[in-house]
Amino acid sequence: MLLTASEGRHWRYEVCEHADGYLVQMRDLETGALDEEFSTIFRTLPVAFAYAEMSAAYERYAASELEPELEPAEDDQVGIELETTERHFVDLSDRLHDSGVNGVVVQSWERENRRNPTRLLH
Numbered sequence: 001m002l003l004t005a006s007e008g009r010h011w012r013y014e015v016c017e018h019a020d021g022y023l024v025q026m027r028d029l030e031t032g033a034l035d036e037e038f039s040t041i042f043r044t045l046p047v048a049f050a051y052a053e054m055s056a057a058y059e060r061y062a063a064s065e066l067e068p069e070l071e072p073a074e075d076d077q078v079g080i081e082l083e084t085t086e087r088h089f090v091d092l093s094d095r096l097h098d099s100g101v102n103g104v105v106v107q108s109w110e111r112e113n114r115r116n117p118t119r120l121l122h
Contacts, residue, residue, distance in 0.1 A: 003045070006052040008059030011035070013052035015045075020106060022048035024055070037103025047098040050089040057085040 003022070012027045022045050026038040031091045042048040061082040093099050 004049060004052065006056035008056040009063035011059055013055045015048045015052050020101075023103065024048050024052050024100075025103070026055070035085050037104065040100040041106055042100045044092075044096045044098045047089070047092050047096055047100070050085070050092045051100065054082075054085040055091040059084045062081055105113075 001017045003015045003017065005012050007013075007029065012029055012031055014027055016023045016025065018041055021041050021043040024040045024042065027033070027037040028035070032108050040051060042051065057078075061078050064078045
């Protein structure tokens, strides 16, 4: 279930419920396709929200560097937003001890668990 989304210039960062916590995934705004390589699972919802916000701010900042059409005041505002969201994410992540796990790693664990069932010895 989708809980929230933060939009960058070309991507939307969605926070969804996941069996292991909260998944942050990246969706292309034009095509609606998910980027399978970019996904991170967090144990806590506040950190997942902060990560999605920071990722969208970083993308807007990177796009503003490549697209010089922004006026200097807007460019400064995008930089300040990135610093603020990054500081917020780092603070929450440190306080809640939740740095996230790459979604590709989790998929690998799940594939391995399906392939080799655990044996219980009594």
